[in-house]
Amino acid sequence: MEDISTSALFIILGVLILMSAYFSSSETGIMSINRIRLRHLEKENHRGAKRVSNLLNRPDRLIGLILIGNNLVNIAAAQVATIIGLRLYGDMGIAVATFGLTLVVLIFAEVTPKTLAALYPEKVAFPSSVILKVLLKVLFPLVVATNWITNGMLRLVGITPQEIEEHSLSKEELKTVVNESSAMLPSNHQNMLTSILDLDHVTVEDIMIPRSEINAIDINDEWKDIARQLTNAQHTRVLLYRDQIDDAVGFIHARDALRLLTKEQFDKPSLLRAVREIYYVPENTSLNTQLIKFQEAKERIGLVVDEYGDIQGLVTLEDILEEVVGDFTTTQTRAPSEDVNMQRDGSVMVDGSVNVRDLNKEMSWDLPTEGPKTLSGLIVEHLEDIPDAPLGLTISGYKMEVIEIKENMIKMVKISSNTN
Missing domain, CATH: 3.30.465.10 (Uridine Diphospho-n-acetylenolpyruvylglucosamine Reductase; domain 3)
Structure with missing residues (x-):
């Protein structure tokens, strides 16, 4: 470089520092990008997202490429800075170049570009992925050779780089994401989403109406008392039983009861013929599972039983939905x-x-x-x-x-x- 002027060397040094800043910002930008949002943009055919996702499929190659480029640029910058230092300060130039270049690289090629990339990862990652994709093709043999050596060293400690960790969220992590999305989601929507995530952890036993609080009608009562209770029923479905809840007969829909009450000959036999079969629910069934079972069986109400078949309570589709959306205006239990x-x-x-x-x-x-x-x-x-x-x-x-x-x-x- 003796034939190159000092001013030209300064220009070369500046270009090398800019290239170092590019590699530093690219590394931080791509590694800091939100993987969930990246997948969303990829599904929407965003070209930049597809390029970044393709690069992240093999993070060992991506990191190898960036570090090879960054080290080559920094070593070249150190050589140029040393020559400039020797020309300007003689033997002291090496020390001046070392400390001066360290400060310049730290500020302009490391801290500043990496901070910018961490704040705006998408704006940095998407454009830089174009150059990185080209560089990967150009330097592919060198990258593969470097990865072969480093991956071999990792295998010695039982790590296989090809086994990429899936960035899926657990339920608790997803709940955290939902709770931190207050700027985009109203509080009631957040509560609904977190409640849905909790359905697997709650059983019908947790929300059922206890057997002692079930409003039911004893079919062995006087007929006038039965008719009065049917007329004043507060719910769309009423449970009928003989003497005690454990001897349940079935449910009568209020609509059917009112239709029968309008007939001149309405008695116990006609009431029992209108009774609908009882749907039984194991007490340890999760709400998520029971919601699906209600849907498949086209049922809205069921009696909860324990492992011995004894009736423990009553659960309705409305009870499960209230766990998600909150209380309705009407409910079978007291608020x-x-x-x-x-x-x-x-x-x-x-x-x-x-x-x-x-x-x-x-x-x-x-x-x-x-x-x-x-x-x-x-x-x-x-x-x-x-x-x-x-x-x-x-x-x-x-x-x-x-x-x-x-x-x-x-x-x-x-x-x-x-x-x-």
Whole structure:
């Protein structure tokens, strides 16, 4: 380079630094790009997304290409800077060139371009992929040779670069993505999406109406009492049974009952002929599975049974949908707010029969939901005994006071805010 002027060497050095900045920004931009968005753009036939996705199919080759190019450029820049330093400062030029080039490369070829690429990965990755694709073809033999050596070293420690980790999201990660999308999704849409993701973790036992709260009609009652109950029925489907819930006969649709009531000769036999067959649901069935089963069987209501076939409660299609979209205007159970009363001192008076999951939703609490389904059951399990009122205790950081007990059941509990 003795025949090249110093000014020309400065120009060459500047070009080499720009090339180094290109390789640095390309590496950061492509590696920082959102893989989910990349797949979306690829499905929409975005050319840049397709090029980047193709390069990322073999990240070992991509990284090898970028590092080969970056190292060649940086070594050449170091040689040029040394020559410039020797011409301008003599023997001191080597030290000046070393420190000066390090500072310039760090600022203009590393930190600045990489920061820019991290902030705008798509704007950097898509255009740079055009050049990288060409360079990969040109330097392919060198890249393959380099990868062959490095991949061999990786195999020695049990790593196979061809086994690319799939960038699929787990349910919890997807929930995080949804919760962080507040700028694009309304809060109610976020809640619906996260509720759908939780359907596999919730069983029909968690949301069913307990057998003690099922509104049903005893077919062995006086006929006038049966007719009156049918007339005043609050639900579209009413359960009929003989003497006790376990001897369930079937469901009668309110529409069919009203049609029969208009006839002059309406009696128990005609009512029983109009009864529809009972659909049974295992108590440990997940809501996601049960939703599909309701759809396949074209059913909207079912009786929940345990492993012995005993009836434990009742679940409806509406109950499952409410887990996703929230409460409807009508429901077969009382809304949690009817069982929860705020006190002036900040504490809350809660009915012992309230569902723990509903209470957590209502108050944004985090009481345990793995065991008993009701607050009364949760307290009894915690104490391993039926308590006497009044009694104070703490569960998961929530201070509770049992206020009222009736018929071996906790009727009223006073709960203070979480102390954690």
